[in-house]
Amino acid sequence: MKVVIVGGVAGGASAAARLRRLDEKIEIVILERGAYISYANCGLPYYLSGKIQKEEDLVVQTPELLGKRFNLDIRTNQEVMEINQIKKTILIKDQIKNKTYEEKYDKLLLSPGAKPFIPPIKGLDTDKVFSLRDIPDVLAIKEFLEKKNPKRVVIFGAGYIGIEIAENLKKAGFIVTIIELMDQILGPLDYEMATLVHQHLKEKEVEFYLSDPVQSIEHDGSCQILILASGKKIKTDMIIMGVGVRPEIGLAKDAGLDIGTTGGIKVNEYLQTSDPDIYAVGDAIEVLDYISGSAALIPLAGPANKQGRTAAGNILGERSVYNGTQGSSIIKVFDITIATTGNNEKLLKRNKITYQKSYTHSPSHAGYYPGASPISLKILFSPDDGKILGAQAVGKEGVDKRIDVIATAIRAGLSVSDLENLELCYAPPYGSAKDPVNMAGYVANNIIKGDVDIFHWDEFEQHDLNNCIILDVRKPDECEEGIIESAINIPLDELRDRLGELDNNKMILIYCQVGLRGYLAYRILKLNGFSKVKNLSGGYKTYYPTTCIQSNCPLYSYEKILKSDVLEADSKK
């Protein structure tokens, strides 16, 4: 048997190794269009700042070593031009020798990846416009930076790759501006969670424009002038594309293989295309969203590797099912970490899934042990049975751990009440006796059980504010840093003695710094006969950054968000 693999990076390389582990006799051919296989594509941005220093560190495996170890016929600089499904052959162009040849296959595995999207803007066709997909791309950018001595760089798009490029170029000393079509950076986050990162980028002096796409580009000597929708003009010495990727489906489409509604190659649960002898994996395919079951494009390295492994088994007669992708992802942005798993609100709305949400800001580890900082955690769950639908977190420390725990809970089909009972490791340097994940579970489950009625940062206006009392239960010194308009302040510890000051006929909208004291105040009021009470989920820490961006007010520092006391748990040993 002969298996031919098109593409030798994540999914392709993973599949080849697995195929050989399962069978010593079959012939395995890898055809890679580029000069490199199995390179560190997620590491490319870090080469721009010198965090990853050597070009050779970007190469995970050379064709020679991988070929030797797994007895593979690896051919680089070979572009597959055509698939003939009847003859079971492919037409290959050898880009070095500049000639074409045919190769037979018994099973074909497509792992062509995705290519950076270039928006249709006039003037983008200059030699000062770059993308970042592979090693030659990063070498070209590095060479331009070193030889042409640019000072200003504009990045189109504030997705993961755009932000990673921005951080690394800023660290390398360039003036960096990001231009983003949407009203937020980092699409996998919901808006209010992204606002925390907006503040951090401002602190780090990365300029960004939101909801303000580039309309046209003018040239002025060696520099480009970008004209935004708002009319604003931005001068730059180079442009890097980070507006996302599109599946490489040309080959599959030309062969008549089914393409999904999302634009990726369609595969079944065994990762077979519409031709059962042709499998496909990685960024080029349409997957099932693990939460909604709907078709999606989720280009991530972890799933690509797992798909490669699964497809390899199936090519050799296993019947392993690929169960869908939940979209666990993470990014470092200067001093903070942002991670997400499952669906965000935007997706849940699009998929018409009913959800509730809650916010917590818990210390990353016991407050009395030095170095703790808050983890801002949003959790999305079914209001019926509490099933976890997604989570997003932002913070300095321990963000990856909490989202990985919730990602595991999602895979296992757990609900928010299960999060309450997770027994996670606790010692002061690592967590709290009630871990942030436990806290998120308590808070969410209190909502489901009806122990608290909440409202959200963007829902003030949904209330008849003339018939509401906005009640701030923080300490007076906390209020000095900012208070929600028309709120009255009764500190939590005085509330029982001052119930008479509140009008029971009005709706009482409570808030505190992070939501915990607000919850305690809610309980006091409800149990003392107040009938219409709600607590602001996530408190002032969730509310304020959103208003801050919306009104273009001066820098509300993420450092300040980190500073305020979050140590309000019952017991923090």
Add this chain to the structure above:
Amino acid sequence: MKVVIVGGVAGGASAAARLRRLDEKIEIVILERGAYISYANCGLPYYLSGKIQKEEDLVVQTPELLGKRFNLDIRTNQEVMEINQIKKTILIKDQIKNKTYEEKYDKLLLSPGAKPFIPPIKGLDTDKVFSLRDIPDVLAIKEFLEKKNPKRVVIFGAGYIGIEIAENLKKAGFIVTIIELMDQILGPLDYEMATLVHQHLKEKEVEFYLSDPVQSIEHDGSCQILILASGKKIKTDMIIMGVGVRPEIGLAKDAGLDIGTTGGIKVNEYLQTSDPDIYAVGDAIEVLDYISGSAALIPLAGPANKQGRTAAGNILGERSVYNGTQGSSIIKVFDITIATTGNNEKLLKRNKITYQKSYTHSPSHAGYYPGASPISLKILFSPDDGKILGAQAVGKEGVDKRIDVIATAIRAGLSVSDLENLELCYAPPYGSAKDPVNMAGYVANNIIKGDVDIFHWDEFEQHDLNNCIILDVRKPDECEEGIIESAINIPLDELRDRLGELDNNKMILIYCQVGLRGYLAYRILKLNGFSKVKNLSGGYKTYYPTTCIQSNCPLYSYEKILKSDVLEADSKK
């Protein structure tokens, strides 16, 4: 209704707060024998090195603030002497006024904790012997250190508290010696995992004696001379007890409440004692081991807090079940982290649970991004269905995350094949496309599926070594650092060409550095017709430190363990 809580730390404080959140009207009394409630007992060792600087940082909540916030009647320095179950009263001794009084209760919650065990050794009754349970204890030790100017400290017992005290006193400049009855430190670890920590302690110049208990103590002026079982004599200026804790059951026992076989207060799944109006939580109770279902003492702060919350609900009429404790725990030892969850081998044997185990040493994050270090991970699982029974990990970075993920998987009843499919967050600073947890899943599941037959570090002798080939498949330069006796070396990448050198009639015992290349070699040999082949799980990295300790050979540095290449995955993007 009046609820009286005996003990105001973890479980007691947690219960009180929850009771008040559920009910504004009931009377809640907390009786605490000591002067402090809700203090940072897990933080106490860190006060000895100055990592936690101020005494006030050890106090999480003062009686005044907690009492005010939750409307609690908190009385410190009150020792409960007696329970009258018929009259539903308790007899209390006010230790300040030195008089006794009675108090009625409707429901009683016992949260008395556990006390340090003092072994029956003659000569331990001096004023130079200390324990560390609460704030007065730590202040007494600190005062002795400052006023008596000791140079040498001996710690009895190498459990979590003993090792934490050792680290902090070493950092404060003292000569620290640990004396341990067992042949390893840190009982929650199995022996071969503990050997990694032994090496690290040696590097940090903490002296320790294993399997060598103190037999007697002599006094020589202001110093003590400890005579060990081996005859060795050790001089010291002070002694600190770290040999473990025993449940505080005096009050419960005197009242005739049932005591479990393990010596803890017996409770049902609702945390009720044998008197349904008396509940008990925390280190004083006997819990169900979540893995085996057998009775166990598992004194940990996280479970104590959760029990307090559960008991509070049940006191007010909920019927919440406490589902048992799985023993997730973690400790920082100088530069490394050790974490465990579920049962270790010792427990599984005792509980007569059939298990298999496997070892991996995976990089904490992508190898091409600076700063990665290996995580040594042991996973225990059912050989039948792959259900996860326990895990232990040692490493510099990311250990807490991986054990918390596995702890979550255990709670959800997942198996090792589920670990393969977990979709965890990946970016180069945080992990790998195939996370260490995925890798552990692959390795364990390969064993279950029969894709590999393994043997363990202590099983060489179980083979007829005269009829075995011990095959080292590492590179020659790796072998220079040490090779297993009588092994022959054929590097993996030469194996296919040198099959003729191996005798198919012999059992071939393969090993490499961490187990991955050994697995690849196993597959090559099996698929090429060799019938008797096994791979050493965890490779030389798991094997060598154990032999090193056993033979008292010179320091095998943990730094060296960290250094060797572990970057052998198929694809590391």
